[in-house]
Amino acid sequence: MTAPALRLTDVQKSFGPTAVIMGLSLDVTAGSRHAIIGPNGAGKTTLFNLVSGRFPLSAGHIELHGRRIDGLPPHEITRRGLSRSFQVTSIFSRMSVFENVRCGLLWSRGYRYSFWHLLGRERALNEAAERLLADVNLEARRDLPAGLLSYAEQRALEIGITIAGGADTVLLDEPTAGMSRSEADHAVALIRRITAGKTLVMVEHDMSVVFDLADVVTVLVYGQVIASGPPAEIRANRAVQDAYLGAPVEGALA
Amino acid sequence: MSEGVVGTTATPLAAGRAGGLVRRQWPWLATLAFALVVPWFFFDWTTGRHSGFVVAMLSQIGIMIIFSLSYNMLMGQAGLLSFGHAVLLGLGGYVTAHVVTASKAGGLPLPLEITPLVGGLGGLFFAILLGYFATKQRATAFAMITLGIGELVTACALMFQTFFGGEGGVSTNRMTGHSLFGLSYSGSIQVYYLIVGWTAISIVLMLLLTRTPLGRMANACRDNFERAQFVGYDPRLVRFFQFALSGFFAGIAGALYTLTYEIVTYDTVSAPMSANALLMTYIGGVGAFAGPVIGAVLIVLLQSWVSLLSNSWLVYAGVLFILMVTFAPGGIAGLVQMHGPIWRAGRLGRLAGPYLRLLPPALLVMLGFVLVIELCSFLTIGAAQGKSLTVGHVTIDPRGTVPWIAAALLLGAGGLWLRAAMRGFAAAWSAVTDEIKAAGARV
Numbered sequence: 151m152t153a154p155a156l157r158l159t160d161v162q163k164s165f166g167p168t169a170v171i172m173g174l175s176l177d178v179t180a181g182s183r184h185a186i187i188g189p190n191g192a193g194k195t196t197l198f199n200l201v202s203g204r205f206p207l208s209a210g211h212i213e214l215h216g217r218r219i220d221g222l223p224p225h226e227i228t229r230r231g232l233s234r235s236f237q238v239t240s241i242f243s244r245m246s247v248f249e250n251v252r253c254g255l256l257w258s259r260g261y262r263y264s265f266w267h268l269l270g271r272e273r274a275l276n277e278a279a280e281r282l283l284a285d286v287n288l289e290a291r292r293d294l295p296a297g298l299l300s301y302a303e304q305r306a307l308e309i310g311i312t313i314a315g316g317a318d319t320v321l322l323d324e325p326t327a328g329m330s331r332s333e334a335d336h337a338v339a340l341i342r343r344i345t346a347g348k349t350l351v352m353v354e355h356d357m358s359v360v361f362d363l364a365d366v367v368t369v370l371v372y373g374q375v376i377a378s379g380p381p382a383e384i385r386a387n388r389a390v391q392d393a394y395l396g397a398p399v400e401g402a403l404a
Numbered sequence: 405m406s407e408g409v410v411g412t413t414a415t416p417l418a419a420g421r422a423g424g425l426v427r428r429q430w431p432w433l434a435t436l437a438f439a440l441v442v443p444w445f446f447f448d449w450t451t452g453r454h455s456g457f458v459v460a461m462l463s464q465i466g467i468m469i470i471f472s473l474s475y476n477m478l479m480g481q482a483g484l485l486s487f488g489h490a491v492l493l494g495l496g497g498y499v500t501a502h503v504v505t506a507s508k509a510g511g512l513p514l515p516l517e518i519t520p521l522v523g524g525l526g527g528l529f530f531a532i533l534l535g536y537f538a539t540k541q542r543a544t545a546f547a548m549i550t551l552g553i554g555e556l557v558t559a560c561a562l563m564f565q566t567f568f569g570g571e572g573g574v575s576t577n578r579m580t581g582h583s584l585f586g587l588s589y590s591g592s593i594q595v596y597y598l599i600v601g602w603t604a605i606s607i608v609l610m611l612l613l614t615r616t617p618l619g620r621m622a623n624a625c626r627d628n629f630e631r632a633q634f635v636g637y638d639p640r641l642v643r644f645f646q647f648a649l650s651g652f653f654a655g656i657a658g659a660l661y662t663l664t665y666e667i668v669t670y671d672t673v674s675a676p677m678s679a680n681a682l683l684m685t686y687i688g689g690v691g692a693f694a695g696p697v698i699g700a701v702l703i704v705l706l707q708s709w710v711s712l713l714s715n716s717w718l719v720y721a722g723v724l725f726i727l728m729v730t731f732a733p734g735g736i737a738g739l740v741q742m743h744g745p746i747w748r749a750g751r752l753g754r755l756a757g758p759y760l761r762l763l764p765p766a767l768l769v770m771l772g773f774v775l776v777i778e779l780c781s782f783l784t785i786g787a788a789q790g791k792s793l794t795v796g797h798v799t800i801d802p803r804g805t806v807p808w809i810a811a812a813l814l815l816g817a818g819g820l821w822l823r824a825a826m827r828g829f830a831a832a833w834s835a836v837t838d839e840i841k842a843a844g845a846r847v
Contacts, residue, residue: 202634224633234634242627245620253624257636261617263645268615315636 153216155180155319155349156201156232161210163193163200163373170196172373173210178319178366180215183350185360188370194353195237197370198321201351202234203227214319229257233317237324237353239304241311243297247288250296250307252279254314279314285344286310302333306340313344320345322352326359338363361385369393431694432607439466439600443593459592460664461708466599467660468684468704470606472696474653475681480690481614482646483626485547488554489654489681491534492527494673495557496655498568499526500662501576508580515584520602520659527655528648535647539640542629546643554678561670573669576662592664599660606653611693613649622646683721687728689735698736716781723773749840758832765821772814779807 156178163171170193178184186194199205201212203224212220219227242250252269255278261267269275283289286306291299296307305325313320325341326334338359341350354360360367361381368378369390377383377390384390426433443462446455471493478484500523507514514522538549561568568574578589587594613619621642625632629639662668671677680703688699703721710717732739746752782793782802793800800807 204630223638224630225636225638228634228636236631240628240631240634242624242631244627245623249620249623253620253632254635256617256621263618263621263637263641265613265616265618265645265649267617268612269617269620270615311631311635 152180153213154178155182155215156351157213157216158201159211159213161197161200161212162208163196163205164208170373171200171208174370174373174375176368176375176378178349178351180318180349181347182365183345183363184352184366184368185364186351186353186368186370187355187357187360191372192370193373194370195323196373198234198323198351198353201227202232202321225257228315228317231317232319232321233312233315234321235308235312235323235325237327239301239308241296241304241307244295246293247296247299247307248279248283248292251282251286251288251310251314252276254311255279255282258315282310282314286340302329302337305329305337309337309340309344313348317348319349319351322350324353324355326354326356334359435697436600436604439603440597443596454591454593456592457708459596461704463592463596463599463660463664464708465701465704466596466603467657467664468680468700469603469697470653470657470660472681472684472688472700473607473610473693474650474657475685476690476693476696477610477613477622477646477650477653479682479685480695481619481626482622482643484542484643484647485682486538486550486678487547487675487682488534488538488550488552488557488678489650490675490677491554491557491673492531492651492654493658493661493677493681494561494668494670495530496523496527496651496658497662497668497672498574498658499523499529499655500659501574501668502567504578504580504662505574505576507582508577513582514580515582516578516580516587516589516663517584517598517601519663520598520656523659523662524652524656527658528652531648531651531654535644535651539643539647542625542639542643554673554675558670558674561673568670571670573667575667578663578666589663595664598663602656602660606656607697610653614693618642618645618649683725685735687725687735689737689739689741691734692737692741695735695737702736714778714781715785716777719777720774745840746836749843751836751840754836755832758829762822762825762829765818765825768814768818769822772811772816772818775807775811775814779811 154177156176158174158176161171161174162169174193174197186197188194196205200207200220203219203222203226207220210220211218214227214230214232217230219230219232222230242253245253252275255275259275259278261272261275280289283292286309288299288303288307288310291303296304299307305328309322309325312322322341326337329337334356341352342363350363352363354363364381366379367381367384369376369384369387371393376393377387379387439462443454443459446458447453448455471489474492475486475489478486478489500519503514503522503526504516504519506512534553538546538553541549562570578595581588583589589595589598621632621637624635625637625639625642632639632642658668658672661672684699684703685696686699687702688697689695706717706721706724710720714720728735734741743752743755746755778793779800779802782791782800786793786802793802
């Protein structure tokens, strides 16, 4: 059997005396769509920050395709094929939408820190950037500074930058947060389309998105996994309902 | 441009490319042409000599254009505020002085036209050395480190006599007898044309650098260094490479400084020179590539002309800087860019009236302000120098009450009038921009 795309073993994280992640172990199967849910403060975003190298671990280790990645700086982890988006939109706001996407492509296409390639002449790169722009439906906004996009458009650009580098493991942090129903539906279709064949891990609050998109759902409460399995199983899990989903949401889950 | 002729012969294609270059880059080409002919406007045909003042000023403009553009590679393009950029200019200058002297003594046939490259490599070397430390940090910490480096190198310049020559500096002689074009460089006009050449080369190279992967990632790290990490880049290395290349161009400027003055002193590495880079770049505009060019021209003109007229030119430069930072953070280039959409909509004429109405009160305020500054200056420094304040043929006594009352009146009345005029201007401006937005929405 091949190694899981992502394996977390007894991961712990404390900020000072406050333990946020307490001995978390998790396997993410390659090619699966894995949702992480849990109440506010459960440590979902912290988990992403640990996996993507933004924060150092307090204990435990993380493997990407069987190779240790904990302790590596974020750019090294990104170069190994793990890419992430941010809950609070994180784009290059003064640069054009096209430039944003192209910056996402540069490293994976081997440009490194080159100061001898003129970007305007790199046809293959520019075509790839245009294709990606079409993938996230932002062609019409191509030359606009990214900071001027609407919220939903910025979220789409965020996803575009995240997948630009061709990472095979993609972490999306609340991709549909703050969106209207129709915008969220649109985003789900987009995510489904552009993560085909990749491993997707996402943090999501919108249960309809979770049960629509995910193959596996992991429930995180107070820095620990209380349940993990296929959506149907999670939905039926009494402990999950008690701890997190609760009575008010039951209707939505039924 | 007809595409049909492409492929028949090479010439139409080449001509087409050249035509496109002229169409796109005409402001640069016009500036270059102007730079080439402008010394001749001040040529004295009776004595057959160039104006020393004008040639010196123009040379300085060229040097400062390279210097401030290299500064903007950090500030505008990478979001790195440096307080020690002069270090790279000065060290490039010192290296050049030593290499020119040594090559002459050692009989090495180094053409003088190539020596700016030597200064550039010197700047690059020290930028790699110092940048290794400075670029470990970003934002405020980076600014603090560069401030420290600036003070450190200035102190070193006074301590290590063999390389820096102490307070007296290092002098050299540019007439090495080696030139690619058989020039002696005895006169400053020949050096001026050398500066024009290297300024043009440097501008082109720095412009092209903004269009490379490194240039783009420098912008990306400026906008959001964390995101840059998550697209695979190490922001520290982006800063380091950008810093090193910036040092190369600052070194070229330093070399040209050495060739112009034939002496390098610790002033070139010191804080006031670094502040000069900041001043020129900011006033010109950090957001546009050409901004620092505008700033360099303006500041050197101010420095040269106003310092002839007044002791207080630094006060005026300082006030200009504060006004720009407060009211036009995009600098002069930013102000010009703001008018772009109005110009394209063909409505710039609508602003002519409001602008004209701003002019008289603005002039009154300026006059009042200049009067206050000059009265103060003549009361203290001027008196000590035994000078008197003359406007035309009228001598003004700074100890009298009348000039002070006049200044206060000009400032007070002009200020009130200016405020009213500015309100009118703001209304006219928003009317025009709203119209353009409405027209854009209809399309």
